[in-house]
Amino acid sequence: MDRIGFGLIGAGRQADRAHARAIVHSGLGTIEAVCDADEALARRRAEQYGLPPERCFTRYQDLLECSAVVAVTIGTPNHVHAPAAIAAAASGKHVFCEKPIAMDTEEALRMLEAVRRARVRHMTAFTYRFVPAMRYLRHVVAAGHLGTPRILRSRRLMDWPDESLGWRQIKSQAASGDLGDMASHRVDYAQSMFGPVRAVQGLTRIFVPERRLPDGRMHAAEVDDWCAFIAEFDRGVVGVFESTKLARGYGQGDHGTDDFEIHGAGGSAFYRLRDPHVLELGAAGGILAPVEVPVEFRAPVGTGVPPLSAEPSLAFRENQMYEFIDAVRTGRDCSPNFLDGARVVAVVDAVLRSATERRTVDVQRVD
Numbered sequence: 001m002d003r004i005g006f007g008l009i010g011a012g013r014q015a016d017r018a019h020a021r022a023i024v025h026s027g028l029g030t031i032e033a034v035c036d037a038d039e040a041l042a043r044r045r046a047e048q049y050g051l052p053p054e055r056c057f058t059r060y061q062d063l064l065e066c067s068a069v070v071a072v073t074i075g076t077p078n079h080v081h082a083p084a085a086i087a088a089a090a091s092g093k094h095v096f097c098e099k100p101i102a103m104d105t106e107e108a109l110r111m112l113e114a115v116r117r118a119r120v121r122h123m124t125a126f127t128y129r130f131v132p133a134m135r136y137l138r139h140v141v142a143a144g145h146l147g148t149p150r151i152l153r154s155r156r157l158m159d160w161p162d163e164s165l166g167w168r169q170i171k172s173q174a175a176s177g178d179l180g181d182m183a184s185h186r187v188d189y190a191q192s193m194f195g196p197v198r199a200v201q202g203l204t205r206i207f208v209p210e211r212r213l214p215d216g217r218m219h220a221a222e223v224d225d226w227c228a229f230i231a232e233f234d235r236g237v238v239g240v241f242e243s244t245k246l247a248r249g250y251g252q253g254d255h256g257t258d259d260f261e262i263h264g265a266g267g268s269a270f271y272r273l274r275d276p277h278v279l280e281l282g283a284a285g286g287i288l289a290p291v292e293v294p295v296e297f298r299a300p301v302g303t304g305v306p307p308l309s310a311e312p313s314l315a316f317r318e319n320q321m322y323e324f325i326d327a328v329r330t331g332r333d334c335s336p337n338f339l340d341g342a343r344v345v346a347v348v349d350a351v352l353r354s355a356t357e358r359r360t361v362d363v364q365r366v367d
């Protein structure tokens with residue numbers, strides 16, 4: 001099959017750093033068009049990707065008219081995900097949409113219905129599923145090495161300055177703060193191993209209610225900058241999640257703390273993003289010891305070949321895009337897809353409601 005022609009909807013940081021780079025690096029896709037609401041940025045990206053002016057758009061509806069575009073990536077603020085994904089599916093384009101896929105469960109369900117009706121491939125970007133140690137951890141759990149899983153714990157802690165977060169701090173564009181932005185990845189990962197979360201009890205805070213814009217003015221922050229919740233899974237597992245970008249001195253991005261622990265009846269496993277090729281394992285009665293992740297868990301899923309990039313933080317992002325491209329080329333389902341994305345949005349909605357109503361809330365079933 002020929003290489004897959006991509007249109008980028010939203011050409012900001014994630015689209016350039018994670019999507020465009022991975023498409024080009026894969027050797028299996030080409031960038032055929034770009035769209036960003038910011039016209040100057042759209043032009044800059046078009047030049048960067050070697051596109052002629054007629055393949056550069058400010059409206060995704062116009063990009064979707066382009067026949068060279070077989071698949072789109074959606075890397076816009078969260079409130080644009082649903083309208084862009086639904087329009088893309090209706091145009092017969094395969095859709096790779098950033099997380100959280102939607103502003104709420106109802107919107108996520110409409111997206112799921114649209115891609116199913118159009119029979120296009122659909123994927124969302126729970127990027128950390130592709131980190132070698134997380135892939136290996138899933139294997140360790142599935143192989144029964146920890147015995148019956150009981151308890152999991154996730155902490156995503158970073159140190160971002162009190163400056164403006166742009167659309168990320170506006171409720172009508174982001175829906176939630178750290179919850180949808182950071183904790184959502186970890187909820188997806190847990191659900192991918194232990195099935196749906198049944199009920200949650202959550203707490204959120206806005207510790208920094210105003211943030212400084214580049215021009216010095218202050219701008220209200222409308223969404224959580226700290227969240228924590230406990231979760232009950234269908235299969236009896238319980239989970240504790242915490243996420244914030246206010247952990248001073250903890251660094252940013254891949255340097256921040258991203259820990260995930262599982263305690264089973266027969267042992268424990270501990271993963272941290274800073275060591276993406278190492279997992280700590282301990283059997284009952286013993287102590288945790290580092291184990292090198294076998295090389296097959298570093299390769300793109302199902303290939304056994306080395307990762308595209310030698311740099312670990314790029315390799316798992318490229319392996320994520322490989323999953324989408326390979327699914328489009330072979331006509332198989334993607335993982336994680338919009339069903340996984342919708343199940344996470346349902347958990348986010350339940351945590352927000354739980355925090356507001358100060359009670360345990362059941363998570364809406366999504367199938």
Ligand SMILES: NC(=O)c1ccc[n+]([C@@H]2O[C@H](COP(=O)([O-])OP(=O)(O)OC[C@H]3O[C@@H](n4cnc5c(N)ncnc54)[C@H](O)[C@@H]3O)[C@@H](O)[C@H]2O)c1
Nearest residue numbers: 010012013014015036037038075076077078098099125127
């Ligand atoms: N998977 C991950 O690990 C990961 C990491 C970072 C961001 N993200 C997600 O990626 C998305 C984008 O985040 P970002 O950090 O790149 O933000 P960003 O602000 O850098 O980029 C968003 C871009 O979308 C453009 N845009 C806004 N409305 C648009 C519209 N209607 N049509 C076309 N373009 C439009 C903006 O002008 C901007 O350039 C978010 O959903 C975010 O949650 C995911």
